[in-house]
Amino acid sequence: MIGIIRYGAGNIFSLTATLDRLGIAYGMVNTEADLPQYDRYIIPGVGHAGAAMHKLESTGLVPAIKALDKPTLGICVGMQLLTSYSEEGDSNLLGLFPIKTMKFPQTDGFKVPHTGWNQVFPEKENPLFTNIPTGSHFYFVHSYFIEYEPLYTLSSTNYIHPFSASIWRDNFYGVQFHPEKSGTYGEQLLKNFSQI
Template identity: 40%
Template sequence: MKVTIIDYNAGNVQSVLFALQRLGVEAALSSDPETIRSADKVIFPGVGEANTTMGYLRERGLDEVIRGLEQPVLGICLGMQLLCAHSEENDTECLGIIPQQVVRFKPKEGEKIPHMGWNSIYNLDPALFSPELEKEYVYFVHSYFVESGPYTIATTDYVQPFSAALRKGNFMATQFHPEKSGAAGAAILQQFLNL
């Protein structure tokens, strides 16, 4: 199985590579369109700022490469947000694959932004989550989120309920970091690899 991680200067690439290695998978890290298109599975990770990242993708034509992918694709954190239509983060037009909006948390008193730490996920879709992961804890770091909607395949609560994961067709995505989420995260990555 050929797994490619899209290389676009995202901050969490090494931890994703290591998480896959722990599962016995040697993934390629590449920004080459043909390498990405020919992969069996594609991972679109991300830590960073939406507008700068979208600019980087457009300059290299990677936005069109990603939109055209037909194999299973997993977006992680910023990667999930960039799969959506628009982000409030610097008023960014995103890839538009999942027609959802990315909005900034509006915390109440005592609630800190960014949302950072372990939260449980629930209402899990079996496409990406085995039933025993219901209410398991996974690791989040983010200031922007996607509200629950028709493409939500997992939910979590911080400030309000929101999408912990999304899916549209072959595109799946998690707001949390499966590569930093211990056994639960490893199980989610393995289920993605098994698709």
């Protein structure tokens, strides 16, 4: 069963609606005492990474999250929280991936935030992308991106320049896109995560 880590910065409704539709069991993690009853976790997130980290710290869950040894998936800002630092708010984050979250440059012909559907190209074999064809479209909405580091990049996309669409290290995964808003392939990714 999936434990959704609640810290006041996640768009819980669209995620839980999708999990309900898929028949994937879940519950809410509000305190460290809630963690043992779940076998995997999702860290959702929308908005400002610095503010999200501050809210997460206020829950007292940070040391427990860093110590997790079960599959854990960060979505959007939840993915950015897994990195070491964000230019958004000049913020130190969880540091589970020694990479940075950077702001898109202002570039002629490109709007920031990056909002809409983009193709995603897996770069490693991993069960998270089982039954998802390379080049499938996923829905993004973000002004900051994870710097491209081949060691941790699970899949990539290109907007202004290449960046990590998803990352992977040990039991930790992150996706910059919103699988809960990405139609069939987003649902497949959530099913895959529920079975990793």
